[in-house]
Amino acid sequence: MKLKKLLPQYLSLRIKFLISLTGIIVVTVLVSLAFVQNHVKIQIERSIKDGLRQTRNVFHNFQEERYGYLISQSRVIAEDPKFFASIADLDAATAYHEAVNFQQIVKADLFMVTDGKENLLIEVGEPNKKAIEKSYLSLVRQALEGNIASGLLEKKNRIYQAVSVPVRVRGEIFASLTIGYLIDNLLAADMVLADGRFVTVNDEENKDVFWAIRGGGGNFGVVTSFLFRLHPIYTEYAGPMLWELNHTTELMKWYREFITQAPEDISGFFAFLVVPPVPPFPEHLHNKTMCGVVWCYSGLMEKAEEAFKPIRSFLLPALDLVGPMPHPVVQSMFDALYPPGLQWYWRADFVNELSDDAIAHHMKYASKIPSMHSTMHLYPINGAAHRVSNSDTAWSYRNATWAQVIIGVDPDPANNERIISWTKEYWEALHPYSAGGAYVNFMMEEGEDRIKATYRDNYDRLVEVKNKYDPTNLFRVNQNIKPTV
Numbered sequence: 001m002k003l004k005k006l007l008p009q010y011l012s013l014r015i016k017f018l019i020s021l022t023g024i025i026v027v028t029v030l031v032s033l034a035f036v037q038n039h040v041k042i043q044i045e046r047s048i049k050d051g052l053r054q055t056r057n058v059f060h061n062f063q064e065e066r067y068g069y070l071i072s073q074s075r076v077i078a079e080d081p082k083f084f085a086s087i088a089d090l091d092a093a094t095a096y097h098e099a100v101n102f103q104q105i106v107k108a109d110l111f112m113v114t115d116g117k118e119n120l121l122i123e124v125g126e127p128n129k130k131a132i133e134k135s136y137l138s139l140v141r142q143a144l145e146g147n148i149a150s151g152l153l154e155k156k157n158r159i160y161q162a163v164s165v166p167v168r169v170r171g172e173i174f175a176s177l178t179i180g181y182l183i184d185n186l187l188a189a190d191m192v193l194a195d196g197r198f199v200t201v202n203d204e205e206n207k208d209v210f211w212a213i214r215g216g217g218g219n220f221g222v223v224t225s226f227l228f229r230l231h232p233i234y235t236e237y238a239g240p241m242l243w244e245l246n247h248t249t250e251l252m253k254w255y256r257e258f259i260t261q262a263p264e265d266i267s268g269f270f271a272f273l274v275v276p277p278v279p280p281f282p283e284h285l286h287n288k289t290m291c292g293v294v295w296c297y298s299g300l301m302e303k304a305e306e307a308f309k310p311i312r313s314f315l316l317p318a319l320d321l322v323g324p325m326p327h328p329v330v331q332s333m334f335d336a337l338y339p340p341g342l343q344w345y346w347r348a349d350f351v352n353e354l355s356d357d358a359i360a361h362h363m364k365y366a367s368k369i370p371s372m373h374s375t376m377h378l379y380p381i382n383g384a385a386h387r388v389s390n391s392d393t394a395w396s397y398r399n400a401t402w403a404q405v406i407i408g409v410d411p412d413p414a415n416n417e418r419i420i421s422w423t424k425e426y427w428e429a430l431h432p433y434s435a436g437g438a439y440v441n442f443m444m445e446e447g448e449d450r451i452k453a454t455y456r457d458n459y460d461r462l463v464e465v466k467n468k469y470d471p472t473n474l475f476r477v478n479q480n481i482k483p484t485v
Contacts, residue, residue, distance in 0.1 A: 178264045178298060179231045180384035183214035183393050188227040191220070194470040202227075212465040215394030216455075217440050218478040219462070220469055237304035238330045239322040242275070242285070242292035247315060248363045251291055254314055256354040259380050260401060265299035266307060270378040272366040276337055285319060289369050295322050296330060338409070342373060345408040345420045347427035348442030349434035350400035351378070358433040365406075365426040370418045373409035376426070378402050396456040400435050405442045440479045451479050 179185065188202035191209065201210040212220050243251055255270050270293055277286035295311070297304050301324060308322065351358075366376065381400050390396045397403075406426045408419025437454035452459050459481070466473075466483045473483050 178384060180388070181395075182228075183395060184384065184388060185229040185231075186214055186226060187229055189213060189223050190225040192222040192224065194221065194472065194474040198224075208465050209469060211392075212394055212462055215396075215440075215458075216462050216465075216481065219466055219475050219481045221475065233298065233327045235301060235324050236327055236330050237297040237299075237301060237308070237322065237324055238295055239325065239333070240271075240292050240294045240319070241311075241317040241322060242273075242290045242319040243315065243317050245272075245289050245291055245366060248272075248291045248366060249359055251293075251315065252354065252359045252362065253356070255293065258310070258314075260382065263299070263307070264383040266295070266297050267380060267383075268293040268295040269380065272362070272369060272376045274369055274372040274374070276372060280321060281319065287372065289367065290318065291366065292317075292319075294333075338373065341411065343408075343410050343413055343416055343419065345416070345423045346405065346442050346444055347423050348403070348405040348438035349427070349431060350381075350397040350437055350439070351402040351404050351433065352400055352435045353433070354378075354402070355433055358430055361426075361429040361433075365422070365429065368422060370408060370422045371410040371415065373411070374407060374419055374422065375409070376404070376406045378404050390456075391458065394455065394458050394462060396454070396458045397435065397437055397439075403439045403442070404430070404434070405439070406430075443479055448480075448482065451481070454479070455481075 188200060189210070190198070190200050191213075192198050193209075199206050199209075201207075201213065203210065209220055213223065252270065259268060270291070272289070272291055275281050275285045275288045275290055277283075295308075297307055299307060304324070312320070362376070369375070379402060381398070381403055385398050388398055390398050406423050408423040410416070410419050437456065438450075440451075440454060443450065443454070455462055462481045463484055466481045467485045471483050471485045473480070
């Protein structure tokens with residue numbers, strides 16, 4: 001009888017013990033899994049940070065050894081490797097590739113603000129992005145509701161607008177012949193429109209705006225994030241070669257033939273410049289006006305020397321700084337020469353042919369460069385850019401051969417008239433030899449006809465998109481596409 005009475009109690013205790021034991025096991029397993037997961041996360045983060053540190057050290061050592069003063073230090077954003085807010089710092093992408101398997105598509109949250117004085121690139125995470133969107137939407141709604149006069153935003157220099165953001169600072173040059181330009185690698189964007197709506201634009205959604213922002217400038221809304229197709233690029237064979245100015249005619253005639261027939265993994269822009277009085281430039285060249293080509297080879301490094309044999313055998317340069325270097329170093333080669341606060345004046349054109357007469361004009365004005373920072377660049381347009389139709393994006397000059405820009409630059413406002421007059425006279429002499437339009441980011445306030453000439457057959461289509469999405473021309477601090485409604 002006692003056993004019968006004790007059996008239920010025993011079974012109850014047994015069941016409770018088993019339940020408790022099971023609970024302990026489950027908790028132990030969950031804790032172990034959490035520990036393992038956290039340990040793996042820590043190891044991945046440590047691997048990423050170690051990779052970033054090693055990459056950064058390599059880049060900085062390389063900078064100090066080869067270019068010293070000329071190259072600004074790359075900034076690395078390591079908090080979240082999935083979101084590279086500073087896209088140009090591809091050392092971060094390289095480290096991420098080594099740590100957690102490089103992804104071909106990376107989303108980058110960026111925001112460009114024009115405050116009427118200077119452009120500010122704000123790197124934003126999710127909380128800041130939402131705050132910016134909320135702030136902007138509030139301004140738009142107040143304007144639409146009449147609480148803010150329509151012109152007040154502009155008068156107070158608080159017009160917010162999207163502009164083309166270069167993934168690679170000089171993306172129209174380096175490696176673009178093989179992988180295309182920024183607009184050819186844009187997959188999608190999130191935007192705030194003039195009426196306050198927040199939309200996604202891509203090949204499936206709002207296709208007309210997606211077409212327009214790829215070359216149409218800041219006319220259509222505020223872009224809060226971009227989705228880009230990335231291409232792994234590590235070490236390139238790059239740098240400047242300089243020749244005495246009296247070799248200009250010979251060099252330009254050779255360059256116009258070579259660069260238009262060169263393999264796509266070789267690119268280089270022609271330049272006139274005054275040699276900066278800093279290392280690594282030798283003292284006997286300091287402050288000397290010279291001509292040159294800034295080269296970039298993105299092929300196999302073991303074939304680089306062979307690829308440059310026809311270049312080096314043409315005419316011995318006075319200075320040859322071409323060699324292997326990491327991609328971020330290529331991108332930041334001349335950044336330190338152009339700090340914020342300089343006085344700039346621009347004139348530009350697309351060019352189809354570099355004639356002997358045009359070369360003579362180049363020679364004339366190159367000898368009159370007004371300051372150490374002033375320059376002329378002739379950027380090649382070929383390769384991948386030519387494989388896309390003029391009508392596939394808003395940029396209508398894919399069939400051009402070069403993008404030419406003349407820039408007067410000086411730190412002293414007292415020299416403004418000198419740099420402006422040189423730039424204008426140089427441009428006016430060469431404009432008759434141009435294709436008609438110009439790269440919009442190289443243009444000043446040059447009038448509506450100039451903008452129409454730049455967009456050519458795409459202009460009317462851009463006006464249609466403007467009429468639909470910004471009929472009141474809220475976004476007008478730009479190379480403006482004026483609505484007609």
